[in-house]
Amino acid sequence: MSDALQSIQHRIKDLLRQGAIRLCRGLLRMGSQLYELGEGPTVIIAPHQDDETLACGGIISRKRNEGLSVDIIFITDGSASHPQHPRLDAHALAQLRKQEAMRALSCLKVERPAVHFLSQTDGTLHRLAAVEREVLIVRLTALLRTIAPVEIFLPCMPDGSSEHDAVFGFVTDAIARSGLKPAIWQYPVWSWRNPLLLLRRWLATNDCRRLPLEDNQQAKFVAIQCYQSQIAPLPPDTTAALPADLVKLFQTDAEYFFRYRLPANTGPAA
Numbered sequence: 001m002s003d004a005l006q007s008i009q010h011r012i013k014d015l016l017r018q019g020a021i022r023l024c025r026g027l028l029r030m031g032s033q034l035y036e037l038g039e040g041p042t043v044i045i046a047p048h049q050d051d052e053t054l055a056c057g058g059i060i061s062r063k064r065n066e067g068l069s070v071d072i073i074f075i076t077d078g079s080a081s082h083p084q085h086p087r088l089d090a091h092a093l094a095q096l097r098k099q100e101a102m103r104a105l106s107c108l109k110v111e112r113p114a115v116h117f118l119s120q121t122d123g124t125l126h127r128l129a130a131v132e133r134e135v136l137i138v139r140l141t142a143l144l145r146t147i148a149p150v151e152i153f154l155p156c157m158p159d160g161s162s163e164h165d166a167v168f169g170f171v172t173d174a175i176a177r178s179g180l181k182p183a184i185w186q187y188p189v190w191s192w193r194n195p196l197l198l199l200r201r202w203l204a205t206n207d208c209r210r211l212p213l214e215d216n217q218q219a220k221f222v223a224i225q226c227y228q229s230q231i232a233p234l235p236p237d238t239t240a241a242l243p244a245d246l247v248k249l250f251q252t253d254a255e256y257f258f259r260y261r262l263p264a265n266t267g268p269a270a
Protein backbone atom coordinates (compact mmCIF):
# COMPACT_ATOMS: atom_id res chain seq x y z
CA MET A 1 0.00 0.00 0.00
CA SER A 2 1.37 3.42 -0.89
CA ASP A 3 2.24 5.98 1.78
CA ALA A 4 -0.41 8.34 0.38
CA LEU A 5 -3.13 5.69 0.69
CA GLN A 6 -2.05 4.79 4.20
CA SER A 7 -2.13 8.45 5.15
CA ILE A 8 -5.69 8.83 3.80
CA GLN A 9 -6.81 5.70 5.67
CA HIS A 10 -5.24 7.01 8.85
CA ARG A 11 -6.96 10.38 8.42
CA ILE A 12 -10.37 8.75 7.79
CA LYS A 13 -9.98 6.55 10.89
CA ASP A 14 -9.05 9.61 12.92
CA LEU A 15 -12.07 11.59 11.69
CA LEU A 16 -14.40 8.67 12.46
CA ARG A 17 -12.97 8.34 15.95
CA GLN A 18 -13.30 12.06 16.64
CA GLY A 19 -16.91 11.92 15.43
CA ALA A 20 -17.61 8.97 17.74
CA ILE A 21 -16.06 10.83 20.69
CA ARG A 22 -18.20 13.92 19.96
CA LEU A 23 -21.29 11.73 19.77
CA CYS A 24 -20.36 10.02 23.04
CA ARG A 25 -19.81 13.36 24.77
CA GLY A 26 -23.19 14.57 23.49
CA LEU A 27 -24.90 11.44 24.84
CA LEU A 28 -23.18 11.83 28.20
CA ARG A 29 -24.20 15.49 28.36
CA MET A 30 -27.84 14.63 27.67
CA GLY A 31 -27.97 11.54 29.86
CA SER A 32 -25.99 12.73 32.89
CA GLN A 33 -27.19 14.48 36.01
CA LEU A 34 -25.49 17.55 37.40
CA TYR A 35 -22.84 16.72 39.99
CA GLU A 36 -23.78 18.14 43.36
CA LEU A 37 -20.92 19.38 45.49
CA GLY A 38 -20.71 17.25 48.63
CA GLU A 39 -19.44 18.55 51.97
CA GLY A 40 -16.44 17.00 53.67
CA PRO A 41 -12.97 15.87 52.61
CA THR A 42 -12.31 14.57 49.13
CA VAL A 43 -9.51 12.33 47.86
CA ILE A 44 -8.40 12.26 44.24
CA ILE A 45 -6.36 9.19 43.31
CA ALA A 46 -4.00 9.72 40.38
CA PRO A 47 -1.85 6.91 38.92
CA HIS A 48 0.41 9.54 37.33
CA GLN A 49 1.20 13.23 37.72
CA ASP A 50 -1.30 14.76 35.27
CA ASP A 51 -4.29 12.39 35.59
CA GLU A 52 -5.75 14.42 38.48
CA THR A 53 -5.59 17.71 36.57
CA LEU A 54 -6.75 16.39 33.19
CA ALA A 55 -9.74 14.50 34.54
CA CYS A 56 -10.57 16.30 37.79
CA GLY A 57 -8.94 19.75 37.57
CA GLY A 58 -12.34 21.44 37.48
CA ILE A 59 -13.72 19.64 40.48
CA ILE A 60 -10.52 20.19 42.48
CA SER A 61 -10.63 23.91 41.71
CA ARG A 62 -14.34 24.16 42.49
CA LYS A 63 -14.02 22.40 45.84
CA ARG A 64 -10.96 24.39 46.88
CA ASN A 65 -12.73 27.64 45.96
CA GLU A 66 -15.58 26.52 48.23
CA GLY A 67 -13.08 26.00 51.05
CA LEU A 68 -13.39 22.20 50.99
CA SER A 69 -10.36 20.01 51.62
CA VAL A 70 -9.02 17.99 48.69
CA ASP A 71 -6.14 15.53 49.07
CA ILE A 72 -4.32 14.18 46.03
CA ILE A 73 -2.68 10.75 46.18
CA PHE A 74 -0.21 9.99 43.39
CA ILE A 75 0.45 6.28 43.13
CA THR A 76 3.47 6.13 40.80
CA ASP A 77 6.55 8.31 40.41
CA GLY A 78 5.77 8.96 36.73
CA SER A 79 9.26 7.86 35.74
CA ALA A 80 8.21 5.76 32.73
CA SER A 81 6.81 8.52 30.54
CA HIS A 82 10.01 8.88 28.48
CA PRO A 83 11.85 5.55 28.44
CA GLN A 84 15.42 5.82 27.15
CA HIS A 85 15.35 9.58 27.00
CA PRO A 86 18.96 10.66 26.28
CA ARG A 87 19.00 13.53 28.81
CA LEU A 88 16.60 12.48 31.59
CA ASP A 89 16.92 9.20 33.44
CA ALA A 90 14.10 7.72 35.50
CA HIS A 91 15.14 9.60 38.66
CA ALA A 92 15.29 12.97 36.88
CA LEU A 93 11.93 12.34 35.24
CA ALA A 94 10.36 11.49 38.59
CA GLN A 95 11.70 14.74 40.07
CA LEU A 96 10.48 16.77 37.09
CA ARG A 97 7.01 15.27 37.26
CA LYS A 98 6.79 15.94 40.99
CA GLN A 99 7.71 19.59 40.42
CA GLU A 100 5.13 19.89 37.64
CA ALA A 101 2.47 18.33 39.86
CA MET A 102 3.15 20.80 42.65
CA ARG A 103 2.92 23.72 40.23
CA ALA A 104 -0.33 22.40 38.68
CA LEU A 105 -1.88 21.78 42.07
CA SER A 106 -0.86 25.19 43.27
CA CYS A 107 -2.92 26.62 40.35
CA LEU A 108 -5.84 24.60 41.71
CA LYS A 109 -5.20 25.90 45.26
CA VAL A 110 -4.17 22.55 46.74
CA GLU A 111 -1.57 23.01 49.43
CA ARG A 112 1.57 20.88 49.87
CA PRO A 113 0.44 18.91 52.96
CA ALA A 114 -2.56 17.65 50.98
CA VAL A 115 -0.38 16.15 48.23
CA HIS A 116 0.85 12.59 48.77
CA PHE A 117 3.44 10.86 46.59
CA LEU A 118 3.48 7.09 47.10
CA SER A 119 6.24 6.82 44.47
CA GLN A 120 5.66 3.31 43.17
CA THR A 121 7.86 2.68 40.14
CA ASP A 122 5.91 3.78 37.09
CA GLY A 123 5.02 0.99 34.67
CA THR A 124 5.17 -1.83 37.21
CA LEU A 125 1.74 -1.71 38.88
CA HIS A 126 0.16 -4.43 36.76
CA ARG A 127 2.89 -6.90 37.71
CA LEU A 128 3.51 -6.17 41.39
CA ALA A 129 4.41 -9.19 43.49
CA ALA A 130 1.78 -10.14 46.07
CA VAL A 131 3.88 -8.70 48.91
CA GLU A 132 4.41 -5.37 47.14
CA ARG A 133 0.70 -5.17 46.35
CA GLU A 134 -0.14 -5.82 49.98
CA VAL A 135 2.28 -3.14 51.21
CA LEU A 136 0.78 -0.60 48.82
CA ILE A 137 -2.80 -1.41 49.86
CA VAL A 138 -1.85 -1.14 53.54
CA ARG A 139 -0.31 2.31 52.90
CA LEU A 140 -3.40 3.41 50.99
CA THR A 141 -5.74 2.11 53.68
CA ALA A 142 -3.85 3.99 56.39
CA LEU A 143 -3.87 7.20 54.38
CA LEU A 144 -7.59 6.93 53.67
CA ARG A 145 -8.37 6.30 57.34
CA THR A 146 -6.38 9.42 58.27
CA ILE A 147 -8.08 11.65 55.69
CA ALA A 148 -11.52 10.03 56.11
CA PRO A 149 -12.87 11.25 52.76
CA VAL A 150 -16.58 11.42 52.00
CA GLU A 151 -15.80 11.27 48.28
CA ILE A 152 -13.07 9.46 46.36
CA PHE A 153 -12.30 9.94 42.66
CA LEU A 154 -10.30 7.23 40.90
CA PRO A 155 -9.69 6.10 37.31
CA CYS A 156 -12.39 4.21 35.43
CA MET A 157 -12.22 0.45 35.30
CA PRO A 158 -11.32 -0.36 32.57
CA ASP A 159 -9.65 2.81 31.36
CA GLY A 160 -7.50 1.42 28.56
CA SER A 161 -4.31 1.58 30.68
CA SER A 162 -2.92 -1.33 32.66
CA GLU A 163 -1.57 1.12 35.27
CA HIS A 164 -4.92 2.83 35.73
CA ASP A 165 -6.75 -0.49 35.91
CA ALA A 166 -4.31 -1.78 38.53
CA VAL A 167 -4.83 1.38 40.61
CA PHE A 168 -8.57 0.84 40.55
CA GLY A 169 -8.04 -2.59 42.13
CA PHE A 170 -5.65 -1.33 44.84
CA VAL A 171 -7.86 1.58 45.82
CA THR A 172 -11.14 -0.30 45.95
CA ASP A 173 -9.45 -2.95 48.13
CA ALA A 174 -8.12 -0.20 50.40
CA ILE A 175 -11.54 1.48 50.66
CA ALA A 176 -13.14 -1.84 51.59
CA ARG A 177 -10.50 -2.48 54.27
CA SER A 178 -10.71 1.06 55.63
CA GLY A 179 -14.29 0.64 56.82
CA LEU A 180 -15.09 4.04 55.28
CA LYS A 181 -18.20 4.50 53.16
CA PRO A 182 -17.30 7.31 50.77
CA ALA A 183 -19.08 8.03 47.51
CA ILE A 184 -16.79 6.61 44.82
CA TRP A 185 -16.53 8.28 41.42
CA GLN A 186 -14.68 6.91 38.41
CA TYR A 187 -13.10 9.38 36.02
CA PRO A 188 -12.12 8.57 32.43
CA VAL A 189 -8.68 9.42 31.02
CA TRP A 190 -7.57 7.03 28.27
CA SER A 191 -11.08 5.68 27.80
CA TRP A 192 -12.10 9.03 26.29
CA ARG A 193 -10.32 7.80 23.16
CA ASN A 194 -12.47 4.67 23.12
CA PRO A 195 -16.13 5.75 23.19
CA LEU A 196 -17.35 2.14 23.35
CA LEU A 197 -15.44 1.69 26.61
CA LEU A 198 -17.02 4.87 27.98
CA LEU A 199 -20.53 3.98 26.94
CA ARG A 200 -20.16 0.52 28.46
CA ARG A 201 -19.03 2.13 31.71
CA TRP A 202 -22.07 4.38 31.64
CA LEU A 203 -24.47 1.50 30.97
CA ALA A 204 -22.85 -0.59 33.73
CA THR A 205 -23.10 2.15 36.36
CA ASN A 206 -26.25 3.86 35.11
CA ASP A 207 -25.16 6.96 37.03
CA CYS A 208 -23.08 9.59 35.26
CA ARG A 209 -22.62 13.05 36.75
CA ARG A 210 -21.55 16.19 34.93
CA LEU A 211 -19.63 19.11 36.37
CA PRO A 212 -19.82 22.23 34.17
CA LEU A 213 -16.48 23.94 34.67
CA GLU A 214 -17.71 27.54 34.39
CA ASP A 215 -15.47 29.78 36.55
CA ASN A 216 -13.03 26.92 37.19
CA GLN A 217 -12.22 26.30 33.55
CA GLN A 218 -9.40 28.82 33.41
CA ALA A 219 -7.64 27.45 36.49
CA LYS A 220 -7.82 23.94 35.06
CA PHE A 221 -6.44 25.01 31.68
CA VAL A 222 -3.55 26.85 33.34
CA ALA A 223 -2.84 23.80 35.52
CA ILE A 224 -2.72 21.54 32.44
CA GLN A 225 -0.04 23.82 30.99
CA CYS A 226 2.16 23.06 34.02
CA TYR A 227 2.64 19.54 32.65
CA GLN A 228 4.95 20.58 29.84
CA SER A 229 6.94 17.33 30.04
CA GLN A 230 3.77 15.47 29.06
CA ILE A 231 1.95 17.79 26.67
CA ALA A 232 4.97 19.03 24.70
CA PRO A 233 8.02 17.23 23.29
CA LEU A 234 10.92 16.94 25.72
CA PRO A 235 13.95 17.79 23.52
CA PRO A 236 15.46 16.09 21.65
CA ASP A 237 12.17 14.14 21.34
CA THR A 238 9.91 15.54 18.65
CA THR A 239 6.61 14.13 19.88
CA ALA A 240 4.87 14.66 23.21
CA ALA A 241 4.26 11.84 25.69
CA LEU A 242 0.52 12.57 25.65
CA PRO A 243 -1.12 12.72 22.22
CA ALA A 244 -2.41 16.25 21.50
CA ASP A 245 -5.85 14.91 20.65
CA LEU A 246 -6.08 13.29 24.10
CA VAL A 247 -5.11 16.50 25.92
CA LYS A 248 -7.71 18.43 23.89
CA LEU A 249 -10.43 16.13 25.20
CA PHE A 250 -9.88 17.62 28.66
CA GLN A 251 -9.83 21.23 27.51
CA THR A 252 -13.62 21.32 27.36
CA ASP A 253 -16.41 22.84 29.41
CA ALA A 254 -17.37 19.89 31.61
CA GLU A 255 -16.04 16.88 33.51
CA TYR A 256 -17.84 13.53 33.77
CA PHE A 257 -17.82 10.97 36.55
CA PHE A 258 -19.35 7.51 36.88
CA ARG A 259 -20.64 6.22 40.21
CA TYR A 260 -19.05 3.06 41.57
CA ARG A 261 -20.44 1.02 44.42
CA LEU A 262 -18.36 -1.56 46.28
CA PRO A 263 -19.82 -5.05 46.17
CA ALA A 264 -22.09 -5.63 49.16
CA ASN A 265 -19.93 -8.40 50.66
CA THR A 266 -16.82 -6.23 51.05
CA GLY A 267 -16.02 -4.82 54.44
CA PRO A 268 -13.23 -3.73 56.75
CA ALA A 269 -10.44 -6.06 57.68
CA ALA A 270 -10.87 -7.78 61.02
Ligand SMILES: [Zn+2]
Nearest residue numbers: 047048051164
Ligand atom coordinates in the same frame (compact mmCIF):
# COMPACT_ATOMS: atom_id res chain seq x y z
ZN1 LIG B 1 -2.07 8.03 33.94
